[in-house]
Amino acid sequence: MVLGVVALLALAVGANECAGKPVVFLRWSFLRFVFALNHMGATWQVGDGREKALADYVCAHARPGDVDDAIRVIDDFCYHKKYLINIGDEKGQLLDDAVAAARPQRLLEVGTYCGYSALRIARAMPPDARLHSIEFNAANARIAQRIWDHAGVGERIVVVVGTLGDDDKTIKALREEHRFSPGCLDFLFLDHEKSEYLPDLHRILQHRWLHPGSVVVADNVGYPGAPEYRNFMQQHEGHDWLTRTHRSHAEYQKLIPDTVLESTYLGQTTQPPHVD
Template sequence: MRNLSGAVIGSAASGAALVVLARKPNTPRVLRWALWGCASLGAVVTANELNGKPVPFLRWSVLRMMLGRRRLVTEWQVGDGREEALAKHVMTHARQGDLDDVIRVIDDFCYQRSAMMNVGDEKGQILDQAVRRTQPRRLLELGTYCGYSALRMARVMRSDAHLYSIEFNPANAAIARRIWDHAGIGDRVTVIVGSLGDGGATLRRLHAEHGFTDGGLDFVFIDHDKAAYLPDLQRIVNECWLHPGSVVVADNVKFPGAPEYRTYLRDQEGTSWRTTEHWTHLEYQSLIRDLVLDSEYLGR
């Protein structure tokens, strides 16, 4: 059943504003306009949620995410428990050991219940194609969140490949592990709690505990803090882990945006990198455009 919390919140906002308007006819004009605005928005959100195929900006779950934007980019959870709710939903609705079913259930949850900052199904296909084309053995992801993109990569990577995913929020890392175990890929994907920008601790762990060595990294998916895209790419290059032919895919280059990263790759075009820009849409909607970069490393 669709989650009706958005409809309930929309009608509550609408109803409360109308009650105030009816009871206090002498309300100052600015406040009256604000109340009418609130009543209309609430009504539109309610109608939108009930119509079965909500428009993204009118979905309560999207508005909630936007309202909590500051928390979202510091703690990297929305703040209403949707990440934990997703894990529980997967455990109860997706067939255990069925990777396709787990991905399907997560996409349904995001379209119908709570939008989430996964790469999503549309951009996910660009990621799938890059992994299929490259046939990497060692993959690195920056930004695990609830493990959705890792599920997609695991589905298309070769059977002897291993994905290492870096996530600095331990709660997100724990949720991803539960979901991966449920999907049956827990032995092919490792989450490492940390950050490449933590002064060298995570870089050292990747080297000492996970065998990252010169030229041994075939594929990187960058999908974490947008301001860290370029510095973290440069850290990876400086470690000499890439080889000519390694591929780096980056999400959200247009929205929320990683302009320095894009400019750097444009400047390096044909010398150290060769990049293809894929225009697409932000996850789980078709109004906002986004850009995914697929860059092949040519060497120093």
């Protein structure tokens, strides 16, 4: 019985691979990613070298100094070679539109991974704007920097290795080395550990880095889901936040729905809870 199911699955995966990988759930690279979810949770790499393979692929196939081409080549890699957890092309367009509408000067991303969303943000932000991107895994940060340098945007993005919850280490570095100060942030993109969206937003509010009119975009609020963050935005709607809900799909497929929230900060009406 078990052998029969395994054989059927193997047949389906083989047929899907031969047919150009139209069904994401039957792609071997997607199943390999699902089997590695425990490893992913600890290291934020799948464990088969696909993140480094992406950087090699971009350097070999994208025109140097061409950010559009780097984005195109990354999407091509994710559709046809290996599945990766970038924001992807469909939700990436929502991010592009939010950045273009906000015309921000100083931006912060939490969750760099291989640098795909940062490429999109750098392309959409004004030429003199600056993006800082925080990444927990130093190896991911190096991969992202390699891709940004190849795409010609490496000087407009600063990657900071750490987390906002690491006992003030990263927050201190942002304050002292990168001159983060009250009201400095025009745009924030959250795309990291989903249970940390709300605590990290509170940390940023405690330091008063946002100002009325700052925009916060949060990916994956529908899938895998960030219920505390979603509830917070619902409870604060019309008081200190105004939120637009964008219904979309999880990256690189059309079967799993996902939601992106785009929230405009109206200013502080209540004290944020203290988070270490």
